[in-house]
Amino acid sequence: MLHQITVILILITITTTVTSKSTIEPCSTTDTCTSLLGYTLYTDLKVSELASLFQIDPYNLLAINSIDMTSSPDVTSHILPSQLYVKIPVICSCVDGIRKAVNTHYKTRPSDTLSGIADSVYGGLVSSDQIREVNDVEEGGVLDVGMDLKVPLPCTCFNGTDNNLPAVYLSYVVRDVDTLAGIAARYNTTVTDVMTVNSLGNAAIEDGDILAVPLSACASNFPKYASDNGLSVPNGGYAITAGHCVECSCTPGSRLYCQPASLSVSCSSMQCKGSNLMLGNVTVQQSSAGCNVTSCGYGGFVNGTIITTLSSSLQPRCPGPQQVPPLTPPPTVVSPELGFAPAPSPFQLGGAPIGGLPGSVVPSTSSGIAFPPSANGPSGSVSGACTLANPLSTFSLAMALVLFVKVMIPFL
Template sequence: MPNPNPKHLFHATLFLSILLQALSKSTIEPCSNSDSCNALLGYTLYTDLKVSEVASLFQIDPIALLTANAIDISYPDVEHHILPSKLFLKVPISCSCVDGIRKSVATHYKTRPSDTLSSIADAVYAGLVSSDQLREANSLSDPSVLDVGQNLVVPLPCTCFNGSDNSLPAIYLSYVVRPVDTLAAVAARYFTTLTDLMNVNAMGSTAINDGDILAVPIPACASNFPKSASDFGMLVPNGSYAITAGHCVQCSCGPKNLDLYCMPASLAVSCSSMQCRGSNLMLGNVTVQQTSGGCNVTACNYDGIVNGSIVTTLSPSLQPQCPGLQEFPPLVAPPTTVARDTVFAPAPAPLFDGDGPASPKSSLVPSTGLPGGFSPANGPISGISSGASAACSLVKPFPALTYALVLLLVKLMIPVAL
């Protein structure tokens, strides 16, 4: 049998790679207004990077990056801390309505020597954008030629769905599927259900492929700031923090409830007054008084930043019981290593019973099939209309590419390469 022609084998492999990429899916949310929302990107570092370098890749505040991941910002020189390769981070971005769909176009990338559109898309931005999207967004007639220092727009995926999931506040994470992932495992990792993930992403089956981008709902604490506030519509994911008002105010969400709690930040910056008018209470202060009819609670709450000034509101209420001490999401030290399990198994795998098939043990994930009456083409209950759901499903017209199909293609193409 003659040896295979290396050139033909290369072309066969390239064809398969392109075909697999063409079948990757991404959930797209149609839109028709100019509003924006808070969203998250799931980003895996392609090399060791400083906190400030990661923030620069997405043109965001380094402190916002740290607080979104509940990383302690009190460490000395934390913005220059080196984060390890393969670390997974949640990157906070603003999600806009551009050309009728939700996406973020605030990120720009300055090309370096040896950069290609593929290396920028697949390595630098970890699959959150494709080389074709980069080419189209920048109107590149010859994508093989990039000038050093060229400024490229990087369109990034995001969804808003009215900031809710099943009528509860939520922020959406754009998650790039990796080879070891299953839909059930992704659902378990983010404490949601298989049904909810399929519903949000307008999926007709649980099949996912490497490179697919899923919209994953994460419970969040919603703000109620006036529209005149520059941080209007702020959402803080459960278990994390957000810095606002020019680094003056720190807001947290969780761990025991989804009530937004804001207080003065620990950063040394010059801030406007945070005292509630008509009281001695400062932002975040709470007084309680037990009475025969319940507990009188008075809180000094944050109400956004308007025209550069911090707005506080005195909020009295009568509650059945006096609240305990405020609890905060646990902070982690700036990471220096990545556990092997988090690299090779980015989401919990379903557990097995003996030699039988895998069955998820979490009560959040159905163990068999879909519940009766479930319509996979519907979007979030309070999110998008049926028309928008149909549009989401149109961007994912191909079924999952099975191993059998891949093997068949290989068998058909290898004789050609010989």
């Protein structure tokens, strides 16, 4: 009898184990956006090798992380150290009604396993089951060397907004040392905002969870026929566009500032018509009425041509020089600032402990995969977002409890 009770208790423990979850954004359009992945290098990799791992432009990889692209003649051959934490820019698409990044492929090597590819190579951004399903790999099947595997990666768009302000979303894999307050502080957002975006009923997060973290950004207003229409750049980083000819950043005041890129490439004219100003140039002239400001701005990349726009305005005071994010040389070692560092607890931040945050918005409780508040973007308020729990686990738990009660009744 004691043996039966022990088995049932073990069953209950197994069925109530919390599994990692990922924020899912339902979608019904063909629109795409640029999204980011938080990734820690599993081994030393050249910039070009890391870019190839995710099938992205190596210069975009350097730009989004504010790494100086002119630091060496062949910066793409620079070796980045293991455990370096970087942001990976990916195209977020709508696939089968859910946002995913689906452009990444992986060619298998000897001794590869699906779990190794998922957990080690891609740092937990994808599960072995997800890779197996999308590639129709049999359970327990051996991977042939040279197999071309699709790797579905998590991403969200939410119309490029957060609380009605421009934002780019980062998919962040939670580590066992993380706190929600620490993650929010690291990315200059709030606990309430992260909870709302991810439909969290409380501040509890688990190792392996994938959170959508909104990063403040500067959005463009290029015409729809421009190839870089919808360009949005998160604070602290750059975006390379116009065939590597133009680099854009987010300056204080959430203003998108674009200038000629530092790469040596052949580019179309970047001079504003009707003036001697080049792209990114600003002239100021103080007068008794204020400050006359004339600037040469970027208007998008259309049919291989860089569109420039000349604008003039009278402002109360003359602006200072553009404050662009500082560039750093390619890292050779992992420092606490560049590598993965445990997100600080609220006590380390000098704030209040989680659970008693004043004015926090607490969405409905979720015990499984959470759907965010709205496919049209988080608004900062609680919505009737639905959540998905694992129905099999729920059923198993109910059956275990019934069996437990039946066994125990004769002894009560």
